[in-house]
Amino acid sequence: MRDDDTTTPAANLAMRQAGADADAAHKPRRKASIRASNETHLLACAEAVFAERGFEGASTAQIAERAGLPKANLHYYFPTKLALYWRVLDDVFEEWNAAADTFDASDDPVEAIGGYVRAKMALSRRRPLGSKVWANEIISGATHMQDILLKRVKPWMESRVTLIERWIAEGVLAPVEPRTLLYMIWATTQHYADFEAQIRALSGKRALSAASFDATTDEVVRMILRASGARSPDSRDRSA
Amino acid sequence: MRDDDTTTPAANLAMRQAGADADAAHKPRRKASIRASNETHLLACAEAVFAERGFEGASTAQIAERAGLPKANLHYYFPTKLALYWRVLDDVFEEWNAAADTFDASDDPVEAIGGYVRAKMALSRRRPLGSKVWANEIISGATHMQDILLKRVKPWMESRVTLIERWIAEGVLAPVEPRTLLYMIWATTQHYADFEAQIRALSGKRALSAASFDATTDEVVRMILRASGARSPDSRDRSA
DNA sequence: GTCTATAGAAAGATAGAC
């Protein structure tokens, strides 16, 4: 029951109808879960529309229609289009944040960077719409994301910069500019979500198969590791 | 007279006023150039608005206002919003295409790839708005760009893939997946245009200085060359 | 070529019956 990523109008309508004829409107047991269910459902649909048309280009009517609901219901759950958009941005950031944690899974730069690249590639595959919403927001000037960028992303980046500089000092990473490396990782991995349509057009295929996406992931990991000059530390030569 | 990249409303209004009081409307000498001048001016303003809000999010009123013109004048020069958008996309592609030529400047992969990365970074710096329009269009599904992608970008990519495969066979490039390398180059270089707002927020600076952009360019070139394992061919060991 | 006025559709949001 609770996988709500159905973003096609048809499936959604069907789902809505299912509960509709339980006409007794006040079963206390279900009240809270109706709200939760409708909110997540609307959020998933909103993510798809915001991804495709950006904040200004998206209309609440389109989102409601995709959700199989009247426009008024959308405004019942989310007072304004902006409030809905904020919730979507927040959701997307939480996943970004989860992937970011993989960077600290190991002190070996090969494992840490490799694992992070893998996590970001997996995210691009699993939730391309979220990545697109993020990209759209940044391209439009990031006006609604200053808080997230300054209070969450910036501190994360700064601590990772310090870590990368330590690796360089220890000789397990080439003397790269840490920010340039991180931007390269973000840009390259997110490209497979954001520029999906271009990749499809250029490859002539309808979609990248799971197998070829995995192969591409391996290749991206190899290339990023080569770019960064990462190597696993010799277990004995660490003098400090 | 003919540098029309002024995209601020104020400057544009001033420019418009200049010619306005030459009230004789039919000097044959000036007719054609008025059209050309207004068209390029509107195109520059449209590029800025489309970059910031995407095709659906942009309004002809905003574009006209930025150009310092009544909305009706915009429709006099460009019949529909879509026609205007197409012209912008076409302009942007022409510059992409010019940068693409640098790939063939040399048969040495270090020079060819390095030069191409430099050209793309320079383009990101010189015309970030164009890059954003492109990115927005792809994120939105590339519906208005299928022609350019299939007839212009795809053939270019395929011939470059062949070239890269030859380099690999000759041993002057690591055995990389050519498409993955090209996507990495595009993603990384365009990131400095498209994600400008994020970079600004994370660096805490208002804008990347010319000097630090040049340093970043050098670093990106080094990292891409390392990722691709490119090396200049020994002048003697070419047996064919 | 320029510009005011406006048509006709679609936008965000709300009222109020159920």
Place this chain on the structure above:
DNA sequence: GTCTATCTTTCTATAGAC
């Protein structure tokens, strides 16, 4: 919680005077 009807604003595009 749901949904029809509607308010107000803004949208693309055009008419028609100058």
